[in-house]
Amino acid sequence: MTILPWLAGTLALTAVSEDVPVFELLPEAQQTRLAACGVDAGELSRLLELKQRPFDQDFEGGWREIAGRDGCRLAAADAIESYMLFARPYGPEHTKILRWHAGQMYAYEQRTDKAIAYFRATYDDVESVAFPGPEWNLYVDATLAFLRGDYDALVAARDELAVQPVPEERKESRRKMLADNPNMTMPEGFIDAPMNLNVVKGLVDCFGKPYSQAYGSCEKDE
Structure with missing residues (x-):
């Protein structure tokens, strides 16, 4: 440890x-x-x-x-x-x-x-951890960039995370979860999205605001 x-x-x-x-x-x-x-x-x-x-x-x-x-x-x-x-x-x-x-x-x-x-x-050692591996590390990258005020690094992490492949078995697991919990509301595109992509998008949209606002509750300024 x-x-x-x-x-x-x-x-x-x-x-x-x-x-x-x-x-x-x-x-x-x-x-x-x-x-x-x-x-x-x-x-x-x-x-x-x-x-x-x-x-x-x-x-x-x-x-x-x-x-x-x-x-x-x-x-x-x-x-x-x-x-x-x-x-x-x-x-x-x-x-x-x-x-x-x-x-x-x-x-x-x-x-x-x-x-x-x-x-x-x-951070995961991606050579020894199959899941979530790169997705998790990119989520960490994005969060650190947000806290450090590095917008370019935050956007780069988001863009790389967005193109990570999502295994079909994970998609099926998500479909089952939604079917078993009809009252659960998830973000649009949840089934096909890489892990934590929606959170990272929120950090980008609310860059410069406190983490307490940007994480999960901040709405993008129009």
């Missing part, structure tokens, strides 16, 4: 007695943010006991519930960081998505340096 600079020194804490609640091992600033968002020692322990899927994907019981509270995105990042350090996520692919989500929390709060560090730590 790649350890980001500000987390490296914290690893020594994992060797302390299990009798000490993880909450008490965190820096004071993290404890303060978590407590202000309703996460005390007991709640953090509950979160760390979750399997990774409910911790990462459950909107009512994992880090996303924290992020949904007013002013609590940084506390959500604290929870994700704690999970990566103390819950031992299984496999590099699963750690990758936690890093991405931590980066998003920092990007939403315009903590750009930390966001970039986390996003950069999610």
Whole structure:
């Protein structure tokens, strides 16, 4: 697991007695943010006991519930960081998505340096990872370019992502998902589009606006 600079020194804490609640091992600033968002020692322990899927994907019981509270995105990042350090996520692919989500929390709060560090730590080795491989890396390229204010690099990443082939089995999986969920609304062209292309188009259309607006909610100026 790649350890980001500000987390490296914290690893020594994992060797302390299990009798000490993880909450008490965190820096004071993290404890303060978590407590202000309703996460005390007991709640953090509950979160760390979750399997990774409910911790990462459950909107009512994992880090996303924290992020949904007013002013609590940084506390959500604290929870994700704690999970990566103390819950031992299984496999590099699963750690990758936690890093991405931590980066998003920092990007939403315009903590750009930390966001970039986390996003950069999610690149795939395309020679060893068949999926999503190039699509994911181009998504990372585009997001980093947006945060750095590099419009040309952002457009280049979008254009390269747009021509990536989409396997037929993925298209069929998407068709089935829509058929099984008739109330689900997806962007036009969803079935045939490379992964995250619609998000990247939004970053291009809303270039110069905060990530919190450009990601998923910003409309192109006419």
